[in-house]
Amino acid sequence: MNAAPDSAVDVRAVSKRFGALAAVDQMSFSVRQGEIFGLVGPDGAGKTTSMRMLASVMRPDTGGILIDGVDVLADPELAKQHVSYMPQRFGLYEDLTVDENIRFYADLFEVPDKVWRERALRLLAASGMTPFGKRLAGQLSGGMKQKLGLTCALVHAPRVLLLDEPTTGVDPVSRREFWQILYALRAEGVSMVISTAYLDEAERCDRLALLHQGRIMYCDTPRKLKQGMPGAIILVTSAQPRPLLEVVQGIDGVEGVLLVGDGIHIHVDDAECRLPQLAQAIAASGQTAGGIRQIEPTVEDLFVALLERRQQTP
Amino acid sequence: MKIRRIVAIGRKETLQVLRDPRSLTIALLLPLMQMFMLGYGVNLDVKHIPLCVLDQEGNQRSQDLLKRFAASRYFDLYKVAASIAEVRHEIDGGACRIAIVVPAGFSRKLVDQGAATVQLLVDGTDSNTATIAAAYAGSVVAAYSGEVQLQAIQRRGGQIQTLTPVAVQARVWFNEDLESSYFIIPGVVALVMAIVGAQLTSLTIAREWERGTMELMVSTPVTPMELMLGKLSPYFVLGLVDAGICLALAVGWFEVPFHGTLPTLFFTTSLFLSVVLCIGYYVSVSIRSQVGASQVALILTMLPTTLLSGFSFPIDQMPALVQDITYLVSARYYVTILKAIFLKGATVSELAVPIFSLTAYAIVLVVLAARAFRKTLD
Amino acid sequence: MMAAQSAPAIVVDKLGKRFGTFSALDAVSFDVRRGEIMGFLGPNGAGKSTLIRVLCGLLRPSSGRAVVSGIDITQDPEAVRKRIGYMSQKFSLYSDLSVVENLRFFGGIYGVCPGAINERIRFAVDMAGLQGRETSLVSTLAGGWKQRLALGCAILHKPDVLFLDEPTSGVDPSSRRRFWTLIHELSAGGVSVLVSTHYMDEAEYCMRIAMMAAGRLVALGTPRELRQQSIGGELLELECANIGAAMDLVAKIPGVHDVAVFGDALHLLVDDGAETARAACALLAEHGLPGASARQIAPSMEDMFVHLVRTARAQGAAAGT
Numbered sequence A: 001m002n003a004a005p006d007s008a009v010d011v012r013a014v015s016k017r018f019g020a021l022a023a024v025d026q027m028s029f030s031v032r033q034g035e036i037f038g039l040v041g042p043d044g045a046g047k048t049t050s051m052r053m054l055a056s057v058m059r060p061d062t063g064g065i066l067i068d069g070v071d072v073l074a075d076p077e078l079a080k081q082h083v084s085y086m087p088q089r090f091g092l093y094e095d096l097t098v099d100e101n102i103r104f105y106a107d108l109f110e111v112p113d114k115v116w117r118e119r120a121l122r123l124l125a126a127s128g129m130t131p132f133g134k135r136l137a138g139q140l141s142g143g144m145k146q147k148l149g150l151t152c153a154l155v156h157a158p159r160v161l162l163l164d165e166p167t168t169g170v171d172p173v174s175r176r177e178f179w180q181i182l183y184a185l186r187a188e189g190v191s192m193v194i195s196t197a198y199l200d201e202a203e204r205c206d207r208l209a210l211l212h213q214g215r216i217m218y219c220d221t222p223r224k225l226k227q228g229m230p231g232a233i234i235l236v237t238s239a240q241p242r243p244l245l246e247v248v249q250g251i252d253g254v255e256g257v258l259l260v261g262d263g264i265h266i267h268v269d270d271a272e273c274r275l276p277q278l279a280q281a282i283a284a285s286g287q288t289a290g291g292i293r294q295i296e297p298t299v300e301d302l303f304v305a306l307l308e309r310r311q312q313t314p
Numbered sequence B: 001m002k003i004r005r006i007v008a009i010g011r012k013e014t015l016q017v018l019r020d021p022r023s024l025t026i027a028l029l030l031p032l033m034q035m036f037m038l039g040y041g042v043n044l045d046v047k048h049i050p051l052c053v054l055d056q057e058g059n060q061r062s063q064d065l066l067k068r069f070a071a072s073r074y075f076d077l078y079k080v081a082a083s084i085a086e087v088r089h090e091i092d093g094g095a096c097r098i099a100i101v102v103p104a105g106f107s108r109k110l111v112d113q114g115a116a117t118v119q120l121l122v123d124g125t126d127s128n129t130a131t132i133a134a135a136y137a138g139s140v141v142a143a144y145s146g147e148v149q150l151q152a153i154q155r156r157g158g159q160i161q162t163l164t165p166v167a168v169q170a171r172v173w174f175n176e177d178l179e180s181s182y183f184i185i186p187g188v189v190a191l192v193m194a195i196v197g198a199q200l201t202s203l204t205i206a207r208e209w210e211r212g213t214m215e216l217m218v219s220t221p222v223t224p225m226e227l228m229l230g231k232l233s234p235y236f237v238l239g240l241v242d243a244g245i246c247l248a249l250a251v252g253w254f255e256v257p258f259h260g261t262l263p264t265l266f267f268t269t270s271l272f273l274s275v276v277l278c279i280g281y282y283v284s285v286s287i288r289s290q291v292g293a294s295q296v297a298l299i300l301t302m303l304p305t306t307l308l309s310g311f312s313f314p315i316d317q318m319p320a321l322v323q324d325i326t327y328l329v330s331a332r333y334y335v336t337i338l339k340a341i342f343l344k345g346a347t348v349s350e351l352a353v354p355i356f357s358l359t360a361y362a363i364v365l366v367v368l369a370a371r372a373f374r375k376t377l378d
Numbered sequence C: 001m002m003a004a005q006s007a008p009a010i011v012v013d014k015l016g017k018r019f020g021t022f023s024a025l026d027a028v029s030f031d032v033r034r035g036e037i038m039g040f041l042g043p044n045g046a047g048k049s050t051l052i053r054v055l056c057g058l059l060r061p062s063s064g065r066a067v068v069s070g071i072d073i074t075q076d077p078e079a080v081r082k083r084i085g086y087m088s089q090k091f092s093l094y095s096d097l098s099v100v101e102n103l104r105f106f107g108g109i110y111g112v113c114p115g116a117i118n119e120r121i122r123f124a125v126d127m128a129g130l131q132g133r134e135t136s137l138v139s140t141l142a143g144g145w146k147q148r149l150a151l152g153c154a155i156l157h158k159p160d161v162l163f164l165d166e167p168t169s170g171v172d173p174s175s176r177r178r179f180w181t182l183i184h185e186l187s188a189g190g191v192s193v194l195v196s197t198h199y200m201d202e203a204e205y206c207m208r209i210a211m212m213a214a215g216r217l218v219a220l221g222t223p224r225e226l227r228q229q230s231i232g233g234e235l236l237e238l239e240c241a242n243i244g245a246a247m248d249l250v251a252k253i254p255g256v257h258d259v260a261v262f263g264d265a266l267h268l269l270v271d272d273g274a275e276t277a278r279a280a281c282a283l284l285a286e287h288g289l290p291g292a293s294a295r296q297i298a299p300s301m302e303d304m305f306v307h308l309v310r311t312a313r314a315q316g317a318a319a320g321t
Helices: A047-054 A076-082 A098-108 A113-126 A142-154 A172-187 A199-204 A222-227 A242-248 A271-285 A299-312 B003-018 B021-041 B060-071 B084-093 B106-113 B127-155 B163-177 B180-202 B204-211 B224-252 B262-286 B290-308 B320-326 B330-344 B352-372 C048-055 C077-082 C099-109 C114-128 C143-154 C173-188 C223-228 C243-250 C273-286 C301-320
Strands: A007-018 A021-032 A036-040 A062-067 A083-086 A160-164 A191-196 A207-212 A215-220 A232-237 A254-260 A263-268 A291-295 B049-055 B075-081 B098-102 B119-122 C010-019 C022-032 C037-041 C063-068 C084-087 C161-165 C192-197 C208-213 C216-221 C234-239 C256-262 C265-270 C293-297
Touching (some): A007 A047, A007 A191, A021 A047, A021 A062, A021 A191, A021 A207, A021 A215, A036 A047, A036 A172, A036 A199, A047 A062, A047 A160, A076 A083, A083 A142, A098 A142, A142 A160, A142 A172, A172 C256, A172 C301, A191 A199, A199 A222, A199 A299, A207 A222, A215 A222, A222 A299, A232 A271, A242 A254, A242 A263, A242 A271, A254 A299, A254 C173, A263 A271, A271 A291, B003 B021, B021 B180, B021 B224, B049 B060, B049 B084, B049 B127, B060 B106, B060 B127, B084 B098, B098 B127, B180 B204, B180 B224, B180 B262, B180 B330, B204 B224, B204 B262, B204 B290, B224 B262, B262 B290, B262 B330, B262 B352, B290 B320, C010 C048, C022 C063, C022 C216, C037 C048, C037 C173, C048 C161, C077 C084, C099 C114, C099 C143, C114 C173, C143 C173, C208 C223, C208 C301, C216 C223, C216 C301, C223 C301, C234 C273, C243 C265, C243 C273
Parallel strands (some): A036 A191, A160 A191, C037 C192, C037 C208, C084 C161
Antiparallel strands (some): A007 A021, A007 A062, A232 A263, A232 A291, B098 B119, C010 C063, C208 C216, C234 C265, C234 C293, C256 C265
């Protein structure tokens, strides 16, 4: 297998089955040096299985994986030297302190004493954890546990970082801080694969793959992803949006309507021509609407649109 | 194999053991409790059995026989009954466990026909004690009848004197000279060590799978051998402490004479400890749940050690096939070694065979246990 | 809408709850209309779970008053529990029981009268779209189905108020939308719904959003109102080469309060968007990073949320010293 130049991770047609279930199906992608690559999808889409195969703790049935030029299938133990893996479940020892956990992983990766101590100090300071060195890991908050996990993962200065749903259950403020740390790592040239079920997090990645039932539905930058959205989303705000549903349903070019808190989202085939038509129809119905305008589609809008298109053309 | 990783895992494991006062208490109290429970519970000695006698003959010969019973340290004459109803009352009430009834005409039959019967009534509710009591009683009677026979033969001018001393001597050996706790306590030490040692390590890997820490561990370059040696080291120390507790109790509390040397004891105990720790570790690797691993480890160590190590049931009285199986029970060697060190003061060279067997056993298990660990989630 | 005129389903008045010296809830006041869907956002430890537990009658408040469905929670917590439904993130279903067996079990523990149970089970099955799957074991259902079944279990006893704890995290988007359609239908039928979540997307489905931080309510309004609130300045998106170097440079421009990386761009919180945009592009060009572009963007709900939480923390820290 020849690695594409500059690629930190290379996944070629990887599949993994569990009995009758194809957890991962013909997955291919590559991650460039210093890139944050997102595996984005709901539970059961194959995110964790993919991450485990990248981390060499699970063998793919078919296909190949190169990490930093090392063939993971041929030499998993060598590949493990180059990567750091943060499993979805907190994998550290809750009955050990922050410092003891860090030291344990530094020892396992044989990081010279001086080097890891200096590195740990810097990493802890960067994530605001310096005062908690003597605290048991089990007594940290969810956000801090994730930061400790990241610190342990980084103590041997891996080239590739694999993060399996690191922000699940973490509140938005901590999640932002976590991403700022990831961006700082990216600036140092660390390549990252991160999986998430929060579709809005996709926009923070450099490139991403939308996963559904073990397959990649789409793989590109967030910007191109949104430009690739078939049709457009129109928001009609209203204090009482329910009656509007019936008004707009059935109008030509309306592909879907979604009730949200203070209005409706209308998925149309073409914004420019449908916007005036919709405004007219709503005015004619006598319903009150606060405003009508095109909005940027979310990753979720795109996900649903792609799914619908796939179901139409099997 | 990197020493640094082994030390790191050992240190981590030690910290975890020290921070879990509950399991630490169990690790130290369990052997203490088991030593007392098993030390007293599995006492095979049957002494001072309360005896009831009914002499329906009432002459010199019958009194001779009954005196032999009263003189034996295994029986205490509790009651001289006047009727068979009284005998029944004593046995039913539980006051006496065994009764000897010498029927009328006993002496006449013995002299005229050369054979007579006495009736032995044994309380069978505790079959173990009953069997032993009956055997003791049987041997007392046999010794007596042997003498009677001898006298008869001598009276007829026979010369077959050599026959009897052999038989009598053997019975004396079996009945009088041996304190069975000397045999039993070293066996109990082996049993406790086997149970506790395997329990200590049976949780160590299963716990990491259950808590989710193993997924991270297997993603590091650690090798299975490093993981095992690191994991076992703190339990080895803890196991030696437990061994110290057991052996101190054996000598200090159960008063088993100790004729051997401490280095021999320490060396052989370390070997056996390695074996049982590996058994626990192997189970923990194979069964990824703590409850399951703990139970399997208990069964795997307790049953063979109790039944097949020779500690409670003599191996040479087992069927040939079972005897062969006992060679697969590591405790068999340790029981042999412990008995020899305690009672005979055996040295390492004298124990070369069981020590060699135990060493081979330990090496095979270390390799098996290390290889059983798979660094994947498949 | 009729719902708007009737008495509120929930009235919370200066509700407080202390655990020792820790104030988990601090004078929280709001009310929820009949049929309203209200979202609660807040970091862990903000007081969301405590609030829900107090409203369910599981915890006694230390101060203040709360009325749920016309019943004062401190006077008759048992009666409150009969009128509420609760669905947690983990959907506490029995995976080794079938769909109908689960419904029957939860109907039993919620005290649905035996005469009505079959009709309620049919209603729940129809609502959740589980027709044809009645005898399937729960373990064989996909995430979205389980979630709708859990919802069905929570509404068997026709509660007036429904509490949802992160109901759709990890569920695929189509199922999520279907779920929220169901919630809106329940709300149209007069059920009030309280949702606690970390998920900003989920909050968009709510009619009103309450943001909590450190036990206090820091914002309350419709999603649109919240998006229009000030986040302490204007938000600029700056695209440029070498964002690491650019970050240090633009942080020193006067009027820039915060710089954060977002994907391949920088987000700047500034006093005056237009002016800083020009200044930033000029400064970067001066330092050998030409071709930068900046545009003003609308803050997201998350921007709003992060701003409020940070402000509340800063105030808390200031008050603490």
